[in-house]
Amino acid sequence: MTNQTLLVQSRLAPPEGSQPVRIDRLNAGALVFYHAVAALAFLPWLFSWTGAVLCIVGIYLFGTLGINLCYHRLLTHRGLVCPKWLEHTFAVLGVCSFQDTPARWVAVHRKHHQHADEQADPHSPLVSFFWAHMHWIYVENRELNRLGIFDRYAKDILRDRFYVWLERRGSWLWVILGSWVVFFLIGVGVALVGGADSAEVLRMGLSVLVWGVFVRTVIVWHITWSVNSVTHLWGYRNYGTEDCSRNNVFVGLLSNGEGWHNNHHADPRSARHGHTAWEIDVTWITIRALEAVGLATRVVRPSPHVRATAGEHGTAS
Template sequence: MSPPNAVATPSAAPRRIDWPALATVLTIHLLAATAFSPWLFSWWGVALAIAGCYVFGTLGINLGYHRLLTHRSFRCAAWLEHLLAVLGVCCLEKTPGHFVATHRAHHQHSDREEDPHSPLGSLFWGHVGWVFVENPSLNSAAAYEKYARDVLRDPFYLGLERNLRWVWVYAAHAALFLIAGFGAGWLVSGSAQEALRLGLSVLVWGVFVRTVLVWHITWSVNSIAHTWGYRNYDTRENSRNNFLVGLISNGEGWHNNHHADQRAAAHGHRWWEIDVTYASIRLLRACGLVWDIVPVTAVREAAAAPLHHLQPRSEPPRKKAAAPHAASHRAPELTPRQESKHP
């Protein structure tokens, strides 16, 4: 199944470098590189970084920022929603409001000039280049009003936008890692030098290395999963299901499935498409913490008109022929059926 002839790419208009973003990304990468010095390297640190990718990346970004706040794929109590959002903030991928606005704009204009991070013009641009330039069309009150109004209606998220509070949240959680590592080192060794070494090791591996890993996993969905892979659905952009990205991102790399059925909580639609994020949602439901999970519906109007359930489009959705395998899925429903109801 061949993808449509999507256009687009970074606009030829002059762009201004976002120096704070560029400096932040370079600094965090340099700090992460110190993890491989003999004084800071440890296999415990490696394990801590991997575990952190799940706690902060999968639960914070995939489950909190993306499937909950952006697409409302399930519901949960406000305290849990806010906790997941804080975990996402600790990945330094900007505020929940900014993430939601950027991602919804991506869906509405996917692989067109207005797409914030289409890789069709440049893989580097789609991966990280877009982070290094200012985007006035997104960093504005009008964009937030258009794409993230529902999120910023909550004073909690609005507060994170003010006075760089989200940056202070990241700094505070980094300090906690340092203090915890120092305390553990002191208890185990009784040596200030060993306590400092362990504290810095925990900080570097648990925060900086993990942040870099989560960044590149997220960015790989934007770049690689719009460039290489297979397509289950004939969507009107270049989204792909990429096996490697699907695995390392815990389910976000089944990107063609996601573009075809954006509100569905599950991104893996075939048995081999492992989706750890969706498994986590189901586990939370089993614990009674989430409900109203939006199920997969293979043939939906949303596949032809991305985000029509969130934003009205200026042009009517185009009718598309059903994919050859679509008959094996449920018929489209006007209102998505919920898998479960909260008691």
């Protein structure tokens, strides 16, 4: 099926495994809870510059390093290799972004690439924008059953005992809960160093927890989800891929490089998503820095063959 065919068809049905539509109560509850707690940031009592700064820094640490670099470019597409201690550290940052375990994130994303903008795609916006953005997350999908999808799409990930451990008995959820404690204690520590009274110590602990964990997580969620939704609908195309992927300037900059999505679909293994000088890719800049100090090896560059086709079938929409 060509890209033009996909564009003119009215709508895709949700994946067969999602029919009939049934709400995944655990995922739905988690989404509502995180958004509700993040909304508490609008209370002046919970604002602190420490919390706001940790939120901004956390978007890079947990979103760019944990999701973009580790979950996506390193584990899913094997676009680079890092020492295991560093890979696992980045993976923990990804876990704390609350986007599921490394193995399941990888499996779902690999399935997306195999069936991009077809009915079997877990999150195509050809179903609807909202479906691609977040609806698919809290709907049960039999095709994404952990055991079944792991066997087909994530065998290599689960050869590593660390990733197996994260899957067992919800260990990854305990990692997330542990991060809550760490952020709360950071806030408490900052207040104690400043000689604050008990009420201020509590306020600072809660402020850092709300801003450093919940606000940051919700922001990273919507950045990641925008790659699934926005960049398969609006933007320009450098390459004539057989899907609806687009390079979207807003998402490209906001996501630190993930929004150059047409480039990525044209050359999935490449660790560099921004293919032109002005397609700024902060994740790629980070990878180059790691490579320069010997912490990233076997870094995959854009394929010369793919780059040679740029512009031949590109379109804007």
